[in-house]
Amino acid sequence: MHKTMWRKVGWLLTAVALLGWVAWAQEIKNPDTIVEATIGSAETCDPAYAYDTASGEILFNTYETLVFWPYGIADAKGIDLTGMSLDPADLQPQLATEWTVSEDGLTYTFTIREGVRFHYVGVKKEDGTIEWVDYDSLEDESAIVPGYGELTPEDVEYSIERAMLQDRTGGPIWMLLEPLTGYSSLLDLVKAALGKDVEDLTTLTPEEQAEIYNKYIDPAVEVEGNTVVFHLAQSYPPFITILAGSWASVLDKEWTIAQGDWDGKPDTWAKWWNPGGGEVPEKSPLFNKVNGTGPFKLKRWDIGVEIDFDRFEKYWRGPAKVKHVVVKKLDEWSDRLLLLKNGDADIVYVPAQYLPQVEGLPGVVVHDPIDVPQVLLRAMFFVAPVKVEGNEFIGEGPWDGYGIPPDLFADVNVRKAFCLAFDYDAFIEQVLLGKGYKIHGPIPKAFSWAYEEDPALDWDYDPEAAAELLKKARNGELWEKGFNLTILYNEGNDVRRIAAEILKANLEAMNPKFRVNIQAVPWKTYLSYLVTGKMPLFIIGWIADYPDPNNFAVPFVASYGTFAGFQGEYMIENIFKPYFDPIVAAAMATTDKEIRGNLYKLIARLAKDWAVDIWLPQRYPYRVMRDWVRGWPINPIYPSPYFYPMYKAYD
Amino acid sequence: MLAYIIRRLMILPLVLFGLLVVVFQMYNLLDPYQKLAVFVPDVSRLKNVDPDVLIKEYGLDKPWWYQFAKWFRNVLRGDLGWSQTAHRSVADAFKRFLPQTVELTLWASIPIILGGIWLGQLSAVKQNSMVDQFARVFAVTGWSLPMFVAGILGLFLFYGLLHWFPPGRLSTDVGLYVFTSGKFRVYTGIITLDAILNWNWWVFADAMRHLILPVMTLAYVSWALLLRVTRSSMLETLRQEYIMTARAKGLPERVVIKRHARKNALIPVATIAGLTIAGLMGGLVITETIFNLPGIGRWAANAARQFDMPALLAYLLFSGVLIVVANLIVDILYAIIDPRVRLE
Numbered sequence: 001m002h003k004t005m006w007r008k009v010g011w012l013l014t015a016v017a018l019l020g021w022v023a024w025a026q027e028i029k030n031p032d033t034i035v036e037a038t039i040g041s042a043e044t045c046d047p048a049y050a051y052d053t054a055s056g057e058i059l060f061n062t063y064e065t066l067v068f069w070p071y072g073i074a075d076a077k078g079i080d081l082t083g084m085s086l087d088p089a090d091l092q093p094q095l096a097t098e099w100t101v102s103e104d105g106l107t108y109t110f111t112i113r114e115g116v117r118f119h120y121v122g123v124k125k126e127d128g129t130i131e132w133v134d135y136d137s138l139e140d141e142s143a144i145v146p147g148y149g150e151l152t153p154e155d156v157e158y159s160i161e162r163a164m165l166q167d168r169t170g171g172p173i174w175m176l177l178e179p180l181t182g183y184s185s186l187l188d189l190v191k192a193a194l195g196k197d198v199e200d201l202t203t204l205t206p207e208e209q210a211e212i213y214n215k216y217i218d219p220a221v222e223v224e225g226n227t228v229v230f231h232l233a234q235s236y237p238p239f240i241t242i243l244a245g246s247w248a249s250v251l252d253k254e255w256t257i258a259q260g261d262w263d264g265k266p267d268t269w270a271k272w273w274n275p276g277g278g279e280v281p282e283k284s285p286l287f288n289k290v291n292g293t294g295p296f297k298l299k300r301w302d303i304g305v306e307i308d309f310d311r312f313e314k315y316w317r318g319p320a321k322v323k324h325v326v327v328k329k330l331d332e333w334s335d336r337l338l339l340l341k342n343g344d345a346d347i348v349y350v351p352a353q354y355l356p357q358v359e360g361l362p363g364v365v366v367h368d369p370i371d372v373p374q375v376l377l378r379a380m381f382f383v384a385p386v387k388v389e390g391n392e393f394i395g396e397g398p399w400d401g402y403g404i405p406p407d408l409f410a411d412v413n414v415r416k417a418f419c420l421a422f423d424y425d426a427f428i429e430q431v432l433l434g435k436g437y438k439i440h441g442p443i444p445k446a447f448s449w450a451y452e453e454d455p456a457l458d459w460d461y462d463p464e465a466a467a468e469l470l471k472k473a474r475n476g477e478l479w480e481k482g483f484n485l486t487i488l489y490n491e492g493n494d495v496r497r498i499a500a501e502i503l504k505a506n507l508e509a510m511n512p513k514f515r516v517n518i519q520a521v522p523w524k525t526y527l528s529y530l531v532t533g534k535m536p537l538f539i540i541g542w543i544a545d546y547p548d549p550n551n552f553a554v555p556f557v558a559s560y561g562t563f564a565g566f567q568g569e570y571m572i573e574n575i576f577k578p579y580f581d582p583i584v585a586a587a588m589a590t591t592d593k594e595i596r597g598n599l600y601k602l603i604a605r606l607a608k609d610w611a612v613d614i615w616l617p618q619r620y621p622y623r624v625m626r627d628w629v630r631g632w633p634i635n636p637i638y639p640s641p642y643f644y645p646m647y648k649a650y651d
Numbered sequence: 652m653l654a655y656i657i658r659r660l661m662i663l664p665l666v667l668f669g670l671l672v673v674v675f676q677m678y679n680l681l682d683p684y685q686k687l688a689v690f691v692p693d694v695s696r697l698k699n700v701d702p703d704v705l706i707k708e709y710g711l712d713k714p715w716w717y718q719f720a721k722w723f724r725n726v727l728r729g730d731l732g733w734s735q736t737a738h739r740s741v742a743d744a745f746k747r748f749l750p751q752t753v754e755l756t757l758w759a760s761i762p763i764i765l766g767g768i769w770l771g772q773l774s775a776v777k778q779n780s781m782v783d784q785f786a787r788v789f790a791v792t793g794w795s796l797p798m799f800v801a802g803i804l805g806l807f808l809f810y811g812l813l814h815w816f817p818p819g820r821l822s823t824d825v826g827l828y829v830f831t832s833g834k835f836r837v838y839t840g841i842i843t844l845d846a847i848l849n850w851n852w853w854v855f856a857d858a859m860r861h862l863i864l865p866v867m868t869l870a871y872v873s874w875a876l877l878l879r880v881t882r883s884s885m886l887e888t889l890r891q892e893y894i895m896t897a898r899a900k901g902l903p904e905r906v907v908i909k910r911h912a913r914k915n916a917l918i919p920v921a922t923i924a925g926l927t928i929a930g931l932m933g934g935l936v937i938t939e940t941i942f943n944l945p946g947i948g949r950w951a952a953n954a955a956r957q958f959d960m961p962a963l964l965a966y967l968l969f970s971g972v973l974i975v976v977a978n979l980i981v982d983i984l985y986a987i988i989d990p991r992v993r994l995e
Contacts, residue, residue: 030823030824033823033824033827035823041736041738042738043738276733279733280733280740281738282733282739282740282743299830299831300830300831302747302830302945303737303738303739303747304736304737304738304739304945304950305945306826308826308827308830308831324827324831326823326826326827328943330818330819330943331940331943331953332818332940332941332943334803334807334941335806335818335819335941335942335943338806338807338810338817338818339817339818341811342810342811342814342817344817344822344823390682522957522958523957523958524685524957524958525685525688527688528684528685528687528688531684531688531702532684532702
C-alpha cells in the first residue's frame with residue numbers, strides 16, 4: 001500500500017514536470033515582437049545614400065517603392081516557393097497601381113496609388129506653422145494639410161530627382177542615372193554638359209545648376225495627372241527592376257524639405273550633392289530620420305546596437321501581424337546561439353560553418369538547403385599584369401622561379417590550368433558542406449532565361465590536363481623554373497582561405513617547383529593591394545543590386561566593371577574590351593528577352609574560352625528560426641527579412 | 652598640496668601629446684595606398700576612381716607632421732572624425748558608449764574592491780590555514796583564466812543552461828519599454844541609475860540581471876591582485892609593534908584587525924584598487940564583446956579589427972587621459988591617506 005502510494009506520487013510528479021516542460025516549451029516568448037539577432041550595422045536611413053544590406057533592412061520595412069518583388073514563404077511550418085519570382089513580368093504593384101512601357105522601351109508610365117499616407121503627416125498649428133505628427137495618433141483626418149504626408153505623384157518625382165542630384169560617391173544612384181541620363185555619375189554628366197572639368201559640384205553657379213536640372217534631371221521624371229512618367233535616355237531593359245530597390249523609395253516631398261533637404265528648386269541642388277564626400281553619412285539630413293509609407297515605423301535606431309520598429313497601425317494594406325520588431329546586432333556567435341536556444345531571438349544569422357550547432361536544437365527549425373539559386377557570385381580573379389614597382393609578391397628582379405612573372409596570367413594556358421587545378425567538389429564539400437552547386441561564367445543560375453544548363457561549360461578538377469597546359473605555358477619555362485605565388489585573403493574569411501588552400505594543395509602536388517603561399521591580411525590591407533594591382537589573384541564576391549544578368553556581366557567582364565577593372569591592363573585591353581564589352585552593350589540595347597538571354601549565354605561561353613576567372617561554387621540558401629516563426633517571406637533579391645507578413649504562433 | 656596637483660595637471664597635456672605622436676607614427680608606417688584603404692569604407696567607393704587622385708585629395712602623400720597637424724587641429728576643434736565601425740562621429744560614439752562602460756565599471760568595482768580586500772584580509776588573518784589556501788587558489792585560478800574563457804563558460808552555464816543571466820543590456824520587452832514607450836526617462840544612459848531616478852524597480856532588476864554575469868566575471872579575474880596585495884600588506888602590518896601593543900593591552904582580536912591593522916594595511920591597496928578600476932574602464936574590451944554590452948571596449952575591439960583609425964586614435968586619447976587622471980587621483984588620495992607622502 002505504502003509502495004503503491006509512493007509510486008502514484010512519483011507518476012504524478014513526473015506528469016506535472018512533463019506538463020510544465022511542455023508548457024515552457026510551448027510558451028512563445030514576446031509573442032507580439034519578432035526578434036532578429038544578426039551582424040552588420042546600418043549605415044544610414046537615407047534611401048539615396050544607403051548601399052549596404054543592413055541599411056536596406058530599415059528602408060525595406062519602412063519605405064515603399066512603386067513596384068515590389070513577389071515572395072514565397074519559408075517559415076517554421078515549411079517552404080512554399082510558389083509565389084516567388086525574379087521575373088520582371090511578375091513584379092507586383094505597390095505605390096503604383098499599374099504601369100505601361102512604350103514599344104521602344106524608353107518611356108515608363110506609372111499610375112500612383114491614392115489614399116496612401118506616410119507615418120508622419122503635417123497639420124497646421126494655431127500659429128500657422130506646420131507640425132509633423134504621428135499619423136497613427138491623429139484622430140481628425142481633415143487636419144492634414146493637403147500633400148503633407150499624403151502620397152502624391154509629386155512625391156515620386158521629387159524622390160527620384162533628389163536621389164539623382166544627391167548621387168553620393170560610391171552610392172547606388174548610378175542605377176538611376178545610367179538609364180535616365182546616360183551617365184553613370186552626376187559628375188560625369190555635369191562635365192559633359194558644361195564642357196568643363198569640374199570636381200566639386202558645390203562650386204556650380206545657380207545658373208549652371210538650373211541648366212543641368214532643366215536639361216537632364218527634370219525631363220527624366222515628369223508628373224502627368226495622377227501618373228509619373230520616366231523618360232529613359234537609352235534602352236535599359238532592367239529599369240523597372242531598379243525601381244523596386246530601396247534607392248527608389250518614395251519620400252514625402254514636404255517632410256523631406258522640412259528636414260533641411262533639397263528644397264526642390266532647379267538652381268539650389270548642388271548644396272546637397274554628395275553629402276560628406278560619400279563617407280560621412282550623417283551629413284545627409286535624412287541620416288537618422290524615416291518617414292515612409294511602409295508597414296513599420298522606425299521607433300529607435302541605436303546605431304550598431306539595436307533597431308526597434310513599431311507597426312504602422314494605419315498602413316494602407318492593414319497593420320502588420322506583430323506590433324514590434326527588434327533587430328539586435330550581435331557580433332558574437334555564442335550570444336546569437338544562446339539567444340536562439342533560449343527563445344529570446346526568433347531568427348538569427350548563422351554562418352554556414354556553425355549550422356551543425358543549431359541542427360537538432362529543441363524548438364529550433366533549420367531549412368537547409370532551400371532550393372532557390374542565389375543572386376550572388378564569388379570568384380578568383382586573375383590579374384595580368386600585376387604592378388611591378390614595389391610589389392613584394394612577384395619576387396626580386398627578373399623572374400627566376402622565385403616569385404612569379406608579372407604577366408603570368410596573360411597566358412590563357414596558365415589561366416585554364418588554374419581553372420582545372422581547382423577542386424570544385426572539394427570546395428562544395430569542405431566549405432559549402434555538400435550543399436552547393438557549380439557555376440560557369442558571370443551569370444548566376446537564378447536567371448534561368450540567361451543561363452545555359454550545360455555541364456560541359458562547368459570546369460572540372462583535372463590535374464593531368466592542368467599539368468599538360470602548364471607544361472606548354474611560356475614555352476615550357478614555367479614548368480622548368482616553377483613559381484612562388486602568393487594568394488591573400490582577408491582575415492577571418494574562411495571561405496577564401498579554404499579556396500586558396502585547395503588551389504595550393506593541387507598546384508604543389510603537380511610540380512614540386514610550384515609553391516603557393518597563403519597570407520591573411522586585414523581587410524583594409526587587402527583592399528589596398530587590390531587597388532594597386534599588386535595581387536596576382538584576388539577573391540571577392542558580388543551581391544545583386546537588381547535581379548538582371550547585366551548587374552553581373554558589367555562588374556565581372558566589362559572593361560569598366562568594378563572587378564574586371566582591377567584585373568590589369570592586359571586583361572582589359574586584350575580580353576574584356578574586344579570580346580565582352582560589345583556583347584554586354586548589345587544585351588542592353590534590346591528589350592527582347594530571348595535575344596538578351598542568348599547574349600548572356602554567349603558571355604558565359606566566352607568566359608570559359610578565355611578562362612577569365614575561377615568561378616567558385618555557390619551555396620543554396622538556408623534558414624534558421626524558432627519553431628513558432630510564421631510567414632517569413634523569401635525572395636533571393638530581398639536584402640533582409642520583410643517583416644510585414646511575419647508572426648509568431650503554433651498553428 | 653594645491654601646487655602638487657597643479658604640477659601634475661600641467662604634465663598631463665604633454666604626456667598625451669607624446670602618446671599621440673607615437674601612435675600617429677605607427678599609422679605613418681603605412682604607405683599612402685594602405686592609408687587610403689583605411690579611409691575607404693568599401694570596394695564600391697573605388698569604382699572608376701583613380702587612387703592617386705584620392706591620395707592627393709586626402710593629403711596622404713604629405714609628410715607625417717603635416718597630416719598629424721591637420722588631425723590635431725580638428726581634435727582641438729572638437730572634431731575627432733568619423734568612425735566607420737560605430738557608423739557615427741567619434742564624439743557621438745563616445746557619448747553613446749561611455750555610459751555603458753561607466754555603469755559596468757562602477758558595478759564591477761564594488762565586488763572587486765570589497766571582495767578582494769575581504770579575501771586578502773581573511774587570508775592574512777588565517778595565514779596558512781585551509782581558508783588561506785583555498786582563497787589564494789580560488790583567486791589565482793581566476794587570474795590565470797583568460798577573460799574570454801571565463802565569460803563564455805559563465806554565459807553557457809548561467810544563461811544557456813540555467814536561463815538566469817542573459818547577455819545584452821536589457822530584455823527585449825524591457826528594452827522596448829525603456830527606449831520606445833515614452834514612459835521611461837533616460838537621464839544619464841546608465842540604465843540602473845536611470846531606473847532608480849524613474850523609481851522603476853522592474854527595469855532596475857532586469858538591468859542588474861544582465862549585469863551580474865559580466866560584473867562577476869570581471870571580479871573573478873581581478874581578485875587575485877588585490878588579494879595578494881592586501882594579504883601581504885596585512886601580514887606586514889600585523890607584525891608591527893603597535894599591533895602587538897594593542898594585543899598586549901587586551902583588545903579583542905576583532906578590534907585589533909578592524910581598527911588598527913586594516914586601516915594601515917589598506918594604504919598600498921588604495922593605489923592598486925584605483926589603478927585596477929581605471930584599467931577596467933579603459934579595457935573592458937573582452938567583457939563587453941562577449942556579453943554584448945555596447946560600451947567603449949566593444950567599440951574599440953571592432954575599431955582595431957577593422958583598422959578604424961579615427962576611432963583608434965580617439966580611444967587611445969581616452970585611455971591615456973583616463974590612466975593619467977587615475978594616477979593623479981590615486982596620488983592625491985595617497986597623499987591624503989598617508990601624511991608622510993604630503994610631507995615629502
